[in-house]
Amino acid sequence: MGFSAVVGGTRHIFADLRQLLACATPFRSGDALAGLAAESAxxxxxxxxxxxxxxxxxxLQEAVVPYEADEVTRLILDSHDAAAFAPVAHLxxxxxxxxxxxxxxxxxxxxAPGLTPEMVAALSKICRLQDLVAIGAKCRVVTRFRNTLGLPGTLSIRLQPNDPVDDPKGIAAQVLDGLLLGAGDAVIGVNPATDNVENLCRVLGLLDAxxxxxxxxxxxxVLAHVTTTLLAMQRGAPVDLVFQSIGGTQGVNESFGVSLALLAEAHEAALSLKRGTLGDNCMYFETGQGSALSAEAHHGVDQQTLEARAYAVARRFRPLLVNSVVGFIGPEYLFDGKQITRAGLEDHMxxxxxxxxxxVDVCYTNHAEADQDDMDALLTLLGVAGVTYVMGVPGADDTMLAYQSTSFHDGLFVRAALGKSPAPEFAAWLQRMGLAGRTPDRLPMAVAGLL
Amino acid sequence: MSAPTLWRDLRRFTAARVALGRVGNGLPTAAHLDFQEAHAQARDAVWSTLDVPALQAALGAQVVASAAPDRRTYLLRPDLGRRLAEGASFTPRPGCFAIVVADGLCATGVQAQAPALVASLTTGLQRAGWDVAPPVIATQARVAIGDAIGQALGAAMVAVLIGERPGLSALDSMGIYLTHAPRPGRTDAERNCISNIRPGGLSLAEAVAKLLWLVAAARGLGATGVALKDEQPALPLIEDQPGGR
Incomplete structure (x- = not known):
């Protein structure tokens, strides 16, 4: 089935839904790389x-990736909730x-259960930034493990104490720095330098201690591959959250070495540990526009639509946390600060x-045309949009992954500028430690044995 | 070393930007400008180029180019960086171990570290009974260019030594990607990666030891990637990493 519209006296024809979605997408380098971008304004x-x-x-009738060939498409269409869709079904x-x-x-x-990724992706393509912000801010999503994330008026921070060699003291020093600056309510989450089960168990033990x-x-x-985390759970390691990078097609997930069945197995294993005290949301997913093209598993679909499809995979497992790592993938997918900013707000909404x-991991790499000014703008916009959490890295410089994310100071800034608080349980802890609104020169906790 | 009692004492334990101070909710001016300086240097490093004649003299290697004609195209078209330029030819060496030295996103670390690493790796591989092909230097190259080179050589495995994206604290980092039975179309899930090889990160000796372990395990398993778990016993940690800045 084709689509068309007249602009400036010319009728533009689009062969199918994939082409229509791709051509409607505000320009980004990844769609041009894939040969899918509109040829003119x-x-x-x-x-x-x-x-x-x-x-x-x-x-609900035309899939962008064939139903028979892709388990993500099957998940999307088979789990659609017609009753939840009813209020907008006529639109x-x-x-x-x-x-x-x-x-x-x-x-x-x-x-939410009545919407498909392709519907919201289509919506985003006809939204300006202010629409992305305004609509994103209307959504209420609350999750719990040992605290409560996503309440109105809160903004949480993932404390990301990555170390180039997973040195325990290097990690611990960064954890303490983050806590002193109010970060860590979303999760204290380490990207391991090496995906090794012994190393994983060691770092998990450190963070839990x-x-x-x-x-x-x-x-x-510890953001290891799901299969490594499964091994760690078998060895009795203290696994709170199971992490995995995911994408929007079966093919990209295969390139990550995962399937829905494997994720379900890991989810069941984490649930069985019953480590959450306030709730049982125990999955953590990361995504990012461009991963499917990078894995050559994009099926001729634009990168933003595929990104939204990754969220269908995520929601199947009731995660505690999901974030797009928006500026990490590089300039071939999102070239500059303008493209990163728009993508971050699209992904959030x-x-x-x-x-x-x-x-959202508000971030950029050193080969992208972006800098701290772009990050300040996106962070502030996301704060207004009610983002559930952003990252906290010492001085915005991740010395292991070699990219720049938001700093602990950035978290303090955006909370203060927008009147946001940490998760309530964590805010009370900061208060008890004398860390609410200030960072003392003297450490308020004993660190012997840790450092 | 006594346990720290002050915020600034944390700097002894990490090269990360900890204990920067706090003015209101922001960074003190000096810390802010330190960051700006580091970013400026990293931006310049992305555009650095491999000194091919020097590397070739050190390695005795064949030199090939990717299909990306220049740096900007390389940044925007990773598909071209994964392919060989027209006209590259190799002498087949069935069953060999191939080593590719690629510039990647920053040439500095590869330039400095590749010669010593290749020498040490070659010795270790030969000791394990491998026929090691002469190394290949690839410019404007991505990791997957090793698949095309490995296939052309008929290699059993390929190790691609490649410059990692420069960070603010590390302009000289190298990674190694190991791929069993290389051929175009291999995915990243079919590789094993060792990253952050640089002074202050993973040492050359540790990297070579880890790679030799992975090579042996991959030969036994007949595969690399997620099927091959890195279960090598953790290496002894180096006490008191050089921290502070």
Missing amino acids: AQRVAAQRALADLPLRHF TVGGFRDWLLAADPAAVTAL VRDRYAIPTQSC CGKLLGLPMG
């Missing part, structure tokens, strides 16, 4: 007009945008509409 706006007129129901994509901008948060939040020693109401995670506790 006029063709792009024609696609946006045609897309705005498309009934939302159409997305077009354009009508849906208008409805969302006028709706109250409860009505928007209730839609720190949390236990200072009675911090938070959770820890799409994830939230689908019911995910969406954070």
Whole structure:
């Protein structure tokens, strides 16, 4: 089935839904790399007009990746909740945008199980940044493990104490630095330098000991491959959250060495440990536009639509945390600060509409055309959009992954600028430790044995 | 060393930017400008180039280029960086171990470390009974260029030594990607990676030991990637990493 719209006296024709979505996407280098980007500004706006007129129901009939060939497509269509979809089932994509901008948060939040990734991706393509912010801010997603994340008026921080060789003291010093600067309520999460089960068990033990020693109401995670974490659980390691990078097609997930069945196995294993005290959201996923093209598993679909499809994988497992690592993948997918900014806000809104506790790693690499000014702008916009959490890295410099994310100071800034607090249990802990609103020169905790 | 009692004492334990101070909720001016300086140097490092004649003299290697004609194209078109330029030819050496030295996203670390690492690795591989092919230097190259080179050589495995994206604290980092039965189309899940090889990170000796362990395990398993778990006993840690800045 084809689509068309007239712009400037020319009728632009789009062969199928994939091409319509791709041509309607605001320009980014990854779609150009894939040969999917609109050929002109006029063709792009024609696609946006045609897309705005498309009934939302159409997305239940035409899959962008074939149902027979892809387990993510099957998950999306087989788990669609028609009752939740009912309030917007009569709308077009354009009508849906208008409805969302006028709706109250409860009505928007209730839609989540009735929305598919392709519907929200289509919506995002006809949104300006302010629409992405306004709609994202209406979604309420609350998750719990040892604290409560996502409450209105809160903004949480993942404390990311990565060390180039997983040195325990190097990690511990960064954890303490983050705690002194109010970070760590989303998770204390280490990206391991080497995906080795012995090493994983050692770092998990360290993080759990720190949390236990200072009675911090938070959770820890070592972001190893899911199969390594399964091995660690078999060895009795203290696994709070199971982490995995995921994507929006079966093929990209295969390139990550995972499947829905493997994720389900890991989810069951983590649930059986019953380590959460306030709730049982025990999965942590990372995503990012461009991963499917990078794995040559994109099926001719634009990178933002595929990113939204990754959220369908995530929500199947009721995660505690999901974040797009928006600027990490590099300039071939998101070239500069402008493209990173838009993608970060798209990812946040799409994830939230689908019911995910969406954070964003506001970040860039040194081969992208971006700098700290771009990060300040995106961080502030995401704060206004109600982002669930952002990263906290000492001085914004991750010495292991060699990229720049948001710093502990950035977390303090955005909370203060927007009147946000940490998760309530963590805020109370900061208060008890004398760390609310200040960082003393003298450490407020004993560190003998740790450092 | 006594246990720290002050915030600034944390600097003794990590090269990360800890204990930077706090002015209101922001960074003190000196820390802010330190960051800006490091970012400026990293930006320049991305555009650094491999001194091919010097490396070739040290390695006695064949030199090939990727299909990316220049740095900007390389940054925007990773597909070209994974392919060989037209006209590259190799003398087949069935069953050999291939070593590729690639510039990647920053040439500095490869330039400095590759000669010693290749020498040590070659000795270790030969001791384990491998026929090691002469190394190949690849410019404007991504990791997967090793698949094309490995296939052309008929190699049983390929190790790609490649410059890692420069960070603010490390402009000289190298990674090694090991791929069993290399051929174009291999995915990243079919490789094993050792990263952060640099002074202050993983040492050359540790990297070579780890790689030789992976090579032996991959030969036994007949595969690299997620099927091959790095279960090598953890190496003894170096006490008191050089911290502070």
